[in-house]
Amino acid sequence: MFTENWKELTADQRFAARMEAWANPAVEFESDEVKTRYQERVQLFRDAIELKKPKRVPIAPWMSLFPGLSQGLTAKDTYYDYDKLAEAWMKFHAEYRQDVLAFSINIVPVHVYDALDYRLYDWPGHGVGENSGYQYNEAEYMKADEYDLLINDPSNFWQRFYLPRVIGALEPWATLDPFSDLVEGPMTGPFFIPFGTPPVQEMLKKMMAAGSAALEWIQRFSAMDARAMAAFGLPGFAGGATKAPFDVLGDTLRGTRGLMLDKFRRPEKVLEACERLVPIAIDQGLRACNINRHPMVFIPLHKGADGFLSDADYRKFYWPTLKKVLLGLIDEGIVPLCFAEGGYNERLEAIHDPEIPAGRMVWMFDATNMHEVREHLGGYQCFGGNVPGALITTGNPQGMEDYVRQLIEDVAGEGGFILGSGIVIDEAKPECIKTMIEAGLKYGARV
Amino acid sequence: MTEGLTQAIVDLREDDALAMVDQLLAEGADPMGILDDCKRAMDVIGERFACGEAFIPELMMAGEIMQSISGKLKPHLTSAPSQEKLGVVVIGTVEGDIHHIGKDIVVTMLDIAGFDVVDLGVDVKVAAFVDTAREKRADVIAMSCLLTSAFDAMKRTVAAADEAGIRGSVKLMIGGAPITEQVVAYTGADGYGKDAVGAVELAKQWIGGA
Numbered sequence: 001m002f003t004e005n006w007k008e009l010t011a012d013q014r015f016a017a018r019m020e021a022w023a024n025p026a027v028e029f030e031s032d033e034v035k036t037r038y039q040e041r042v043q044l045f046r047d048a049i050e051l052k053k054p055k056r057v058p059i060a061p062w063m064s065l066f067p068g069l070s071q072g073l074t075a076k077d078t079y080y081d082y083d084k085l086a087e088a089w090m091k092f093h094a095e096y097r098q099d100v101l102a103f104s105i106n107i108v109p110v111h112v113y114d115a116l117d118y119r120l121y122d123w124p125g126h127g128v129g130e131n132s133g134y135q136y137n138e139a140e141y142m143k144a145d146e147y148d149l150l151i152n153d154p155s156n157f158w159q160r161f162y163l164p165r166v167i168g169a170l171e172p173w174a175t176l177d178p179f180s181d182l183v184e185g186p187m188t189g190p191f192f193i194p195f196g197t198p199p200v201q202e203m204l205k206k207m208m209a210a211g212s213a214a215l216e217w218i219q220r221f222s223a224m225d226a227r228a229m230a231a232f233g234l235p236g237f238a239g240g241a242t243k244a245p246f247d248v249l250g251d252t253l254r255g256t257r258g259l260m261l262d263k264f265r266r267p268e269k270v271l272e273a274c275e276r277l278v279p280i281a282i283d284q285g286l287r288a289c290n291i292n293r294h295p296m297v298f299i300p301l302h303k304g305a306d307g308f309l310s311d312a313d314y315r316k317f318y319w320p321t322l323k324k325v326l327l328g329l330i331d332e333g334i335v336p337l338c339f340a341e342g343g344y345n346e347r348l349e350a351i352h353d354p355e356i357p358a359g360r361m362v363w364m365f366d367a368t369n370m371h372e373v374r375e376h377l378g379g380y381q382c383f384g385g386n387v388p389g390a391l392i393t394t395g396n397p398q399g400m401e402d403y404v405r406q407l408i409e410d411v412a413g414e415g416g417f418i419l420g421s422g423i424v425i426d427e428a429k430p431e432c433i434k435t436m437i438e439a440g441l442k443y444g445a446r447v
Numbered sequence: 448m449t450e451g452l453t454q455a456i457v458d459l460r461e462d463d464a465l466a467m468v469d470q471l472l473a474e475g476a477d478p479m480g481i482l483d484d485c486k487r488a489m490d491v492i493g494e495r496f497a498c499g500e501a502f503i504p505e506l507m508m509a510g511e512i513m514q515s516i517s518g519k520l521k522p523h524l525t526s527a528p529s530q531e532k533l534g535v536v537v538i539g540t541v542e543g544d545i546h547h548i549g550k551d552i553v554v555t556m557l558d559i560a561g562f563d564v565v566d567l568g569v570d571v572k573v574a575a576f577v578d579t580a581r582e583k584r585a586d587v588i589a590m591s592c593l594l595t596s597a598f599d600a601m602k603r604t605v606a607a608a609d610e611a612g613i614r615g616s617v618k619l620m621i622g623g624a625p626i627t628e629q630v631v632a633y634t635g636a637d638g639y640g641k642d643a644v645g646a647v648e649l650a651k652q653w654i655g656g657a
Binding site: 393 | 459461500501502503504507508511543544545546547548551570594595596598599624625626627629630632633642
């Protein structure tokens with residue numbers, strides 16, 4: 001991968017190699033000074049991850065629509081108009097001095113969705129208004145009696161059952177046979193018969209259109225990020241994303257209600273399905289980090305938050321397979337970047353798991369008591385986040401400055417801390433965001 | 448009163464609970480008595496939720512069992528349950544937000560607690576909240592959200608209720624993961640429920656004090 005003898009390297013050596021690659025991207029920086037600034041920022045994060053005291057607390061709020069909205073764009077423009085977004089992106093980064101690129105992973109590829117009739121989300125002009133972010137349409141896309149289909153052959157289940165339900169253009173895929181039918185010459189003819197039918201051929205045309213839209217999207221976004229990186233010396237915060245297996249079931253396949261009832265009605269199947277999804281989740285994060293030469297993989301956590309499960313059920317249904325995903329990624333030298341949305345107060349004991357090596361992942365929090373976080377995770381894993389959504393959207397600069405100062409004073413003293421937001425930021429008061437960052441620069445340098 | 452049924456629901460033994468209801472009905476038991484057993488069980492589960500011994504899956508499963516039992520009882524009820532409703536709650540997820548999981552749990556809990564619940568669904572326009580509250584002579588408007596960008600829709604709904612002159616007779620409640628006292632102040636609402644049980648408690652307090 002990054003070296004010829006990759007397979008022989010230890011996890012720590014892989015970690016170091018990925019960090020080196022992150023610090024030395026294939027980008028023409030505008031000047032040596034900008035390059036130095038970039039490398040200093042990478043070092044801030046690396047020090048925080050390795051539980052050292054960085055020169056200053058690194059600042060990484062989750063930016064989603066805000067960079068566009070704050071420059072006068074509608075949400076719809078932010079998603080649809082690459083030219084307008086590229087300009088807004090540059091202005092945003094010139095104005096807001098955070099330590100990472102805005103989080104382009106959240107500016108979802110709506111042109112691709114349009115080409116596919118994507119049903120899992122609503123987005124501006126498709127179910128939600130012009131100024132709304134994308135939203136999730138939760139439903140039982142996998143039926144209660146389909147666990148064995150998933151467990152026996154996840155790819156087959158995804159292609160022939162799940163995708164035709166969530167992507168309108170892929171409905172004809174349900175008429176195709178599994179690709180694993182292609183074992184000998186005589187089976188080849190029957191396998192390709194459905195590909196001759198008009199609905200499947202129409203589907204392939206739509207997939208080609210989606211492919212063109214996806215290619216344009218990645219080219220425009222790569223250029224946009226590279227430009228901001230070269231001009232301002234800003235690293236990205238993640239190279240890809242993956243999910244906890246229990247969340248794949250709860251968010252993507254069964255829906256919250258479906259999964260919560262399954263926990264009572266077919267607990268063994270839930271556990272088996274989670275296990276089956278472990279290598280798939282590791283592979284997804286790994287591939288993205290390899291392609292993007294970035295050491296961190298974003299893992300948003302949902303259905304294991306406080307209130308969603310008892311501690312015993314968290315330790316039985318949620319943590320074991322998330323832990324396997326974390327260990328699989330860490331073994332590859334990747335730094336899992338978990339974002340525990342909602343409260344995680346009841347989970348702090350469970351996630352302080354001695355089998356996860358210290359200083360090799362990041363925990364970002366939302367509505368979790370940061371004193372408790374420091375108590376449980378301090379000196380064990382890097383942590384951060386927590387600046388509340390209510391303060392960001394309805395607060396005032398003084399309140400924000402006080403909050404950030406107090407937070408840094410309370411929990412950042414020993415290093416291993418990243419200043420971040422408890423929410424993914426769409427609408428917000430610009431003066432609050434600015435104050436959050438400026439207070440981070442000011443007080444974060446004193447620890 | 449049937450201790451066995453109440454306990455089966457409290458333990459979330461779905462199959463047992465439903466089989467017991469079938470048997471009770473076959474033996475000619477009073478359907479209203481069965482409903483009382485269910486209500487007692489739901490009170491226990493609500494208490495457990497409030498003190499952190501039960502969680503969202505338990506509420507959902509209990510709601511599911513209740514729904515199945517109601518279906519079984521319906522043909523046996525000669526008239527609607529005569530129990531007087533505690534009050535009318537008009538509820539929905541506010542405009543611009545389509546999340547329904549939290550709102551649905553609150554609907555179930557309010558219903559079981561004895562409120563007359565009018566569920567307007569998701570992405571509910573400001574006027575729909577106010578018009579429905581007036582039409583149904585509501586005691587409470589309950590607004591749900593998951594997105595911080597939905598705070599403004601809550602604020603507009605509160606303002607519309609002001610303008611319609613119904614604040615004297617209707618209390619406005621908000622709820623959802625990002626809601627804090629600060630958001631209550633921002634929107635001008637009367638209060639917030641921290642979770643489903645908190646929402647029911649708040650509604651009871653308001654109606655009791657009205």
